[in-house]
Amino acid sequence: MNKDVVVRFAPSPTGYLHIGGARTAIYNWLYARKTGGKLILRIEDTDAERSSEESIKGIIDGLKWLGITWDEGPYFQSHFIEEHLATAQRLLETGHAYKCFCTKEELDRKREEARRNKADMRYDGTCRNLTPDEIAEKEATGLPYTIRLKVPKGPGSVGFQDIVYGYIEKKYEDIEDFVIVRSNGQPLYVLSNAVDDIRDGITHVIRGQDGLANTPKQILIYRALGKPVPRFAHMSLTLDPQKAKISKRRHGERVAVHFYKEHGFLPWAFVNFLVLLGWSTPDSKQIFSKEELIEAFSLEGINRANSIFDIRKDDPKFFTDPKALSINAHYLRTLPLEEIEPYVRAELEKAGIWDPEYAGVKRDWFLSTVDLIRARFHVTTDFATLGRCYFSDEFPMEPKALKKNILKHGGLKEWFPMLADRLEALEIFDAGGAEKVIRETAEEVGIKAGILINGIRTAVTGQAVGPGLFEVLGAIGQKRVVERLRRAVALFNGL
Numbered sequence: 001m002n003k004d005v006v007v008r009f010a011p012s013p014t015g016y017l018h019i020g021g022a023r024t025a026i027y028n029w030l031y032a033r034k035t036g037g038k039l040i041l042r043i044e045d046t047d048a049e050r051s052s053e054e055s056i057k058g059i060i061d062g063l064k065w066l067g068i069t070w071d072e073g074p075y076f077q078s079h080f081i082e083e084h085l086a087t088a089q090r091l092l093e094t095g096h097a098y099k100c101f102c103t104k105e106e107l108d109r110k111r112e113e114a115r116r117n118k119a120d121m122r123y124d125g126t127c128r129n130l131t132p133d134e135i136a137e138k139e140a141t142g143l144p145y146t147i148r149l150k151v152p153k154g155p156g157s158v159g160f161q162d163i164v165y166g167y168i169e170k171k172y173e174d175i176e177d178f179v180i181v182r183s184n185g186q187p188l189y190v191l192s193n194a195v196d197d198i199r200d201g202i203t204h205v206i207r208g209q210d211g212l213a214n215t216p217k218q219i220l221i222y223r224a225l226g227k228p229v230p231r232f233a234h235m236s237l238t239l240d241p242q243k244a245k246i247s248k249r250r251h252g253e254r255v256a257v258h259f260y261k262e263h264g265f266l267p268w269a270f271v272n273f274l275v276l277l278g279w280s281t282p283d284s285k286q287i288f289s290k291e292e293l294i295e296a297f298s299l300e301g302i303n304r305a306n307s308i309f310d311i312r313k314d315d316p317k318f319f320t321d322p323k324a325l326s327i328n329a330h331y332l333r334t335l336p337l338e339e340i341e342p343y344v345r346a347e348l349e350k351a352g353i354w355d356p357e358y359a360g361v362k363r364d365w366f367l368s369t370v371d372l373i374r375a376r377f378h379v380t381t382d383f384a385t386l387g388r389c390y391f392s393d394e395f396p397m398e399p400k401a402l403k404k405n406i407l408k409h410g411g412l413k414e415w416f417p418m419l420a421d422r423l424e425a426l427e428i429f430d431a432g433g434a435e436k437v438i439r440e441t442a443e444e445v446g447i448k449a450g451i452l453i454n455g456i457r458t459a460v461t462g463q464a465v466g467p468g469l470f471e472v473l474g475a476i477g478q479k480r481v482v483e484r485l486r487r488a489v490a491l492f493n494g495l
Ligand code: GLU
Pocket: 010, 011, 012, 044, 193, 206, 207, 208, 211
């Protein structure tokens, strides 16, 4: 293992795994795999009120579904609180931090006053230079205190070369002496996160853009502790087409990875899509196998520009980003059948139309039918909806198809039973045999074959489009085709 690269994915378990988190996890994972380094999973659960077991499970399940593997962990930030506090203690002892006895009321009052005077609202350093005697005196009276980091005074600054955003600099004078331990004795996140990264030997912090605000403060903590500063790479944002940040409030369940799992995405297809939200190769390649992606990935390829996810496509044909759907469709069409078989099975089971024989004596039929119909599908759920007619005799009839292909042609009332009889009489029922019967019948009754073809398609599948009709008939099989044609006569009743 390459010891020069240690990265981590550090989710806060306050909800499900969302697409931004998943993308960050994927980038960390790809970087670790690319460099032969190590990926650590760290659950940042110090916010006890907002963290939950359910969320931890959801995040881990989501990562597993995506196929992301980590080398260490999950570690839990809450198990290291003593260490975070001991570190604050060390910073106090080395003079890099100090106890601040200012009360919340005092601070609020000063801030309010500064606001009114349009003056500097940051902490004014009242407790920065207390003498040891003053400190001892205040402590003796039992006054609670926070611990603040002593930000250097003077003209200097904290700068770092972000791998995505370039050089970022913040002047000391723009950073207040920030709190690292609350008066109730709890370490602040900015401290815990840095201490954990130091302990875990993190070399590259690859995280969401929201981490950017903490970075200068964290670098000050590293410096105060005399530790090497890791490299940072902050991800750009993902926006919807209206340029609003993708958020649960605005986009609901669609921010969650499980939404895409439940809506028929193949995990690798979804990884492939997420990766391209904010990362690209110079030749804009779109489809990557796992090996290709690991090979092609680089932190330098991460785009600074925000990416767009058409998360709630307002189009009945596309329930989400057409690009996501087309990538998924690509995998659905091209993966070896055995690889998509379990996903199709799961969809049919969910819909209650799975026949155990599809895994037994009917497996060849099952796989060839999946192969026939997958070309038009975008998501695995399509097998149970659009593909339902292949697996069940109960399937919906599209009203438009019914009207156009059946009801408009009154002759079908006679032609359907005639075709049913003739198809039933075929000794070998296959695409070629069915085609011959249909074309001959069309000629005999003096209509275009297309009228019979469209009518039959709708009678046996409920739809107006699909794969070549003769192959469809071969897949649905003689008995079912004959039954459906006879049954279709009843569609004219009530007219
Ligand atoms: N726990 C933080 C989050 O979920 C991640 C912070 C980091 O990666 O440094 O947003």
